[in-house]
Amino acid sequence: MIVREFFAKHWPIYLLGIILLIVTDLLALLIPWATGRAVDSIGLSNGEVGQSILLIGAVAIAMAILRYLYRECIMGTTRRLEHHLRNKIFHHSLFVPISVYDEAGPGKIMALTVNDVTSVRVAVGLGIMLLVDAGIMGLASFAVMFRSIDPMLTILSVAPLPFVFVGTAWLGRIVHIRFRKVQEQFGELTEFAQELFGGVKIVKAFGVESQFSKRFAAVNRENMAANLSLANIQAVYIPVTHVAPLFCYAIALFAGGRMIIQDSLTVGELTAFTGYLGLIIWPVMGLGYLINTVQRGRASYRRIEDFLSNPADELEKMEYSCSAATYPLTGAIEINNLTFQYPQAATASLNDVSIRIPAGATVGIVGRTGSGKTTLLRILLRLYPVPDGTVLIDGVDLNQHDFLRLRGDIGYVPQEAALFSMTVADNIAFGGDYQRGQIEQAADQAVVQTDIDARTEGFGTMLGEKGLRLSGGQRQRVAIARALIRNPRILLLDDVFASLDYRTQNLLVDNLREMEAGRTTLIVSQRVAAVEHAKFILVFEAGQICEQGTHQELIARRGLYYKLYEQQLALGDGA
Ligand SMILES: Nc1ncnc2c1ncn2[C@@H]1O[C@H](COP(=O)(O)OP(=O)(O)O)[C@@H](O)[C@H]1O
Ligand SMILES: [Mg+2]
Incomplete structure (x- = not known):
């Protein structure tokens, strides 16, 4: 052929x-x-x-x-x-x-x-x-x-x-x-x-x-x-x-x-x-x-x-021009009884999950490893197919969206920050047409500016294969800058605080809070300090949401979230 x-x-x-x-x-x-x-x-x-x-x-x-x-x-x-x-x-x-x-x-x-x-x-x-x-x-x-x-x-x-x-x-x-x-x-x-x-x-x-x-x-x-x-x-x-x-x-x-x-x-x-x-x-x-x-x-x-x-299902869908949604999105997310199983997996990774996130809200997601947090974010990016009617963004079925524009409005920071062998500046701009000032601003918001300035070649530093010339936390923050520069309507942060010290984490959380107006933000984290300011928090357990509510409510509930909180207090975390 x-x-x-x-x-x-x-x-x-x-x-x-x-x-x-x-x-x-x-x-x-x-x-x-x-x-x-x-x-x-x-x-x-x-x-x-x-x-x-x-x-x-x-x-x-x-x-x-x-x-x-x-x-x-x-x-x-x-x-x-x-x-x-x-x-x-x-x-x-x-x-x-x-x-x-x-x-x-x-x-x-x-x-x-x-x-x-x-x-x-x-x-x-x-x-x-x-x-x-x-x-x-x-x-x-x-x-x-x-x-x-x-x-x-x-x-x-x-x-x-x-x-x-x-x-x-x-x-x-x-x-x-x-x-x-x-x-x-x-x-x-x-x-x-x-x-x-x-x-x-x-x-x-x-x-x-x-x-x-x-x-x-x-x-x-x-x-x-x-x-x-x-x-x-x-x-x-x-x-x-x-x-x-x-x-x-x-x-x-x-x-x-x-x-x-x-x-x-x-x-x-x-x-x-x-x-x-x-x-x-x-x-x-x-x-x-x-x-x-x-x-x-x-x-x-x-x-x-x-x-x-x-x-190449995505190719076809990308030509989907009669999308009922308008872009940029406002960022409302609705999930109805979603059960999802990876094509190769023996069991479902998400089990009858229903969530309603109003546009502009900040939501914390906590839960043990393997509980389905990353999977949820992947689904929102439509990296895997989902049944009609189960996921809606801005009230429009995920399957009816124009993928390119949908993803253009989502800023995603994966758990394992994948950088490419390009300069720091190119890694942040990542194909987008941005001025130097915008790149620096994004780096500043991601609290990585000083790390970059410390290099003799600054933003022109070549990152080598997989960005291996940076520390894990630096890579993570460059990836955050890469997401922020696009000024996304929906920001998905997958466990991005794990390799950060608490001071950097708190700076970053403060910056995110400043910028969160008009943006739906999903923060996946093991650290209570990173999510406690959220409008509400979802606690995942074995592919299901086992608790949800505000930080105060969840503490009062004395459930899984509270246990996590207590452990971290004992360790002096988040202080
Ligand atoms: N690509 C994949 N193929 C098959 N199973 C997967 C894949 N990715 C994750 N899983 C399984 O799905 C479950 C949820 O994983 P994940 O969403 O990554 O959890 P979390 O982010 O909460 O640690 C786990 O049991 C994991 O083994
Ligand atoms: Mg994960």
Whole structure:
């Protein structure tokens, strides 16, 4: 499907490449013929020998030029196809539902964009070249040998070729299997090393260097074993496939030689014959190999198509222009008897939850880990589908919203602040068109300004992979600035205080309170101090709301919330 779509646009160059390839193959047929003619003319006609040599030279030059041109056309097209497929997969990967990642894991999608795309390219490029070589050069040589030299000699000489074909196909298959194993092992090795280098501080802190060293040695040994087993089969493959054709030549020389003695063949004809034989042998060996290449390409292509067939539901919905809501939102949230289960999960993560949050309210959400707090926030972002009627924002069903605009009005700070390898300023602006002043203001509101100023390069500091050059709390606050700068109507803070000291937390809470006018704010936190000012507080337990009310009411209730409060008082928290 997607390949067809690509070739609908790019076929002319590809076809030109194939035509040039066919011409090259046909020209190649001239060389054995001219060689044979020259041999037969030696000592008889110097003129003919000279002509033949000139012809061979001219054909060789023409073939060299043509070969360059067809490779440009065919390889160029396949490189474009590769580029097109990668873009397509990447684009799609941004728009498939999150559940596709839950299912496949990011690693599989990574392999799709790297390995599978490559094997499709190789199949489409190398595949067509071998096919044309076999189809044109191989068959034409056979026809010439059979019809204008000697049918019997032809049949005898090509008799070993079926075995060559089967042999290359069989050995080629083993090579491919072992090659894949090498790739897998190498993937494991890089993953291991990457994980170690990322977590080297922990390894050192726990003093487990030698264990890791041993584990690496084991992985590395497997890697070597895979490579050796590949080298072994290659060591067999090359001699076997190169020796087998020699049988063809031996038969040709033996039978042809006898015919020369009997005067039924000239030396020149036999010379030409062996030349043609060479033109057949290569494509036959290539075809054996091609079968595997094409099989691999097909399997990869099927995986790509499978992935692309995941409906990008969000894409469709984004074009939903008749959304009944108006933007910017006012931020009223209503949840009615929502039960939600992750596609892969055995039990529901939210159980019959009903909430009514008026626009502009600040709501605290507390509860043990695993009680469903993060899930609730994800649902509000519509990262997972929910039944109609269960979630309403501004009185409009979540499923009827224009997602892009909905999310544009929501500021989300995830539990694990994910930053990107860009500058601090770019991480805060995050694709938005903001002035430096706005970026600084957001950083100030998120109480991260002084941390950034302390760096020599300030807002221009590059953050490195995953923002690892910042502390956890700093990352968290940069993520808060990233949410605040968009001036969202709904602000979702998922446990953002966990890695902050109390002074910073209190500064941040004060800032949020100042800005909370006209904004619905949901604060998920384990810390009572971060939510006690909220208009009301929801206490989650095992996917359900087990208590709700104001801080005062919940304290008076002496339930779960009170227990949490007491514990934190005892620890001197929040003071
Ligand atoms: N992507 C997921 N797939 C399957 N189950 C999940 C996923 N994310 C969370 N869960 C499960 O849902 C429940 C609620 O998780 P979560 O909302 O993250 O809790 P909290 O934020 O309160 O700690 C947990 O039991 C968790 O194991
Ligand atoms: Mg959570």
